[in-house]
Amino acid sequence: MAVPIVEEFIELAEIDTVSRQERAMVDALKGKLEALGCTVREDDTASKVDDGTAGNLIAVLEGQTEGSVLLAAHVDRVQNGFGIKPQVRDGKIVSDGTTVLAADDLSGVAAILDGLRRVQASGARHPRVEVLFSVCEEIGVQGTLHLDPAQFQSKFGFVLDSPGRIGKVLDSAMGKAELFLEVTGKSAHAAYPELGVSATRAAVLLLSRLGDGRIDDETVLNWSYLVAPGPCNAIPDKASAKAFAMSRDNDKLAAYLNAFVDAAAQVAEETGAKMDASYVVNYPSFYVPSDRPPIRIMERVFSKLGIPISVQHGAGGLDANRLNGYGIECVGLATGYSGNHTVNEVLELEDLIRSGEMVEQIILESAAV
Numbered sequence: 001m002a003v004p005i006v007e008e009f010i011e012l013a014e015i016d017t018v019s020r021q022e023r024a025m026v027d028a029l030k031g032k033l034e035a036l037g038c039t040v041r042e043d044d045t046a047s048k049v050d051d052g053t054a055g056n057l058i059a060v061l062e063g064q065t066e067g068s069v070l071l072a073a074h075v076d077r078v079q080n081g082f083g084i085k086p087q088v089r090d091g092k093i094v095s096d097g098t099t100v101l102a103a104d105d106l107s108g109v110a111a112i113l114d115g116l117r118r119v120q121a122s123g124a125r126h127p128r129v130e131v132l133f134s135v136c137e138e139i140g141v142q143g144t145l146h147l148d149p150a151q152f153q154s155k156f157g158f159v160l161d162s163p164g165r166i167g168k169v170l171d172s173a174m175g176k177a178e179l180f181l182e183v184t185g186k187s188a189h190a191a192y193p194e195l196g197v198s199a200t201r202a203a204v205l206l207l208s209r210l211g212d213g214r215i216d217d218e219t220v221l222n223w224s225y226l227v228a229p230g231p232c233n234a235i236p237d238k239a240s241a242k243a244f245a246m247s248r249d250n251d252k253l254a255a256y257l258n259a260f261v262d263a264a265a266q267v268a269e270e271t272g273a274k275m276d277a278s279y280v281v282n283y284p285s286f287y288v289p290s291d292r293p294p295i296r297i298m299e300r301v302f303s304k305l306g307i308p309i310s311v312q313h314g315a316g317g318l319d320a321n322r323l324n325g326y327g328i329e330c331v332g333l334a335t336g337y338s339g340n341h342t343v344n345e346v347l348e349l350e351d352l353i354r355s356g357e358m359v360e361q362i363i364l365e366s367a368a369v
């Protein structure tokens with residue numbers, strides 16, 4: 001028996017897509033959302049991302065009750081996602097073993113479409129539904145970086161994008177920053193070290209004063225790259241280092257970044273080397289407490305559906321990081337995939353089908369907030 005959400009997932013997976021090349025996917029989804037009664041617009045993210053071809057899709061289904069809920073999923077996928085041949089096998093959807101399946105995140109996209117379809121078919125009164133189908137999520141959560149949050153009325157939402165079985169709710173994820181160090185010393189013959197300033201020594205001195213690895217329960221740091229090119233018979237005048245830092249606590253991340261800049265200034269003074277210490281905060285962390293609407297709604301939804309809820313802390317970034325940063329309180333939701341970003345990616349058929357029911361119930365329960 002044909003199940004609409006399964007058919008639609010397979011149809012979407014067969015559309016060749018990768019981050020920055022989402023044009024065909026966005027066009028197909030625009031048509032689907034309009035057919036479901038939504039007003040749809042595409043934002044100008046395509047012009048703000050290098051080599052971008054499509055923007056984020058923002059769709060609105062007007063409601064008949066109070067309230068507004070945001071539902072989000074990303075439409076791009078990692079590399080090796082062209083020519084996907086999805087197949088249903090033993091209660092799971094898999095690729096043919098040569099590509100990813102793109103259940104990350106088309107299972108989320110298909111669940112949102114299915115939830116809208118169910119709500120429309122039931123004729124139930126519902127709140128305003130805002131849908132965000134983002135581009136370029138897999139390349140540093142870039143699509144939502146360029147999103148205009150003012151276009152949303154929703155104060156809370158749900159990002160359907162997390163590996164794991166249905167029932168899993170991500171109440172948090174780490175924020176991330178990249179750190180860059182460029183040291184300029186003074187070159188001299190190795191036999192006359194007094195005449196030079198070693199960039200290598202200054203870089204190592206700085207790193208020795210900074211934490212690395214696990215800093216605390218909520219913060220990790222990885223100085224992954226350190227290079228000082230040049231011959232061994234000369235004092236090195238150039239050294240570079242890079243790191244990334246992740247933390248569940250935006251204040252702790254900021255404290256480390258400040259400590260990095262301060263320590264670099266200190267080492268510059270002590271050694272005479274020029275130390276350029278800079279950083280970029282890629283996205284902030286988020287944490288949604290259990291008494292907030294997104295978690296209370298999921299408790300009601302899963303209890304209605306007879307699915308055990310499992311609230312967990314996430315690690316890496318997703319669109320929910322940015323949406324929370326914009327003041328829209330969002331949790332992450334699993335839709336039943338695992339092994340994502342590999343050719344062994346698997347989507348549980350039962351979870352996919354139930355994800356559509358989950359979205360329907362989220363929409364209905366969001367009216368009560």
Ligand SMILES: [Zn+2]
Binds near residue numbers: 074104105137161162
């Ligand atoms: Zn994803």
